[in-house]
Amino acid sequence: MKYELAVKKCRNRRKPFKRISPDKLRETRILSGFSKKEAADMFHVTYRTWHNWESGRVQVPYAAFKLLRILTGYELPGEAWRGFWFAGDALWSPEGKKFTAPDLSYLSLTFAMARQWRADREEKRESGSRQKRSNLVPFVLPKKGGKKISSIG
Structure with a gap:
């Protein structure tokens, strides 16, 4: 064999x-x-x-x-970080946007707020309730020819 x-x-x-x-x-x-x-x-x-x-x-x-x-x-390691680099105390994006440590620390807070807003909105949609109108006054630009607000000098 x-x-x-x-x-x-x-x-x-x-x-x-x-x-x-x-x-x-x-x-x-x-x-x-x-x-x-x-x-x-x-x-x-x-x-x-x-x-x-x-x-x-x-x-x-x-x-x-x-x-x-x-x-x-x-x-930086990994394919997801291609184009990013550090210079001094900042992280630079491929588009040329500069991020410092304080910028990045607030970024996680912004994402958390967006997730919470999305969850609240989906919950309201599922319950079928209409959204209440906001009591916030939208910012409106003054019409041309209107009074200009002068700065106190």
């Missing part, structure tokens, strides 16, 4: 290794303002290892390069 080994195809093959040039690593480190020693300490590798990466003696691990870009604010 002849035995044959069945070769099992692996569905989860590793993605091709992305080569990073030593010049690209050096440029990213310099732009982030780190010395070789500081970068090596941040990555928990020896100065010699970092020097070998930048000199081209040893191939730069893609994960190290990617992590350097994330830690220095040049890139």
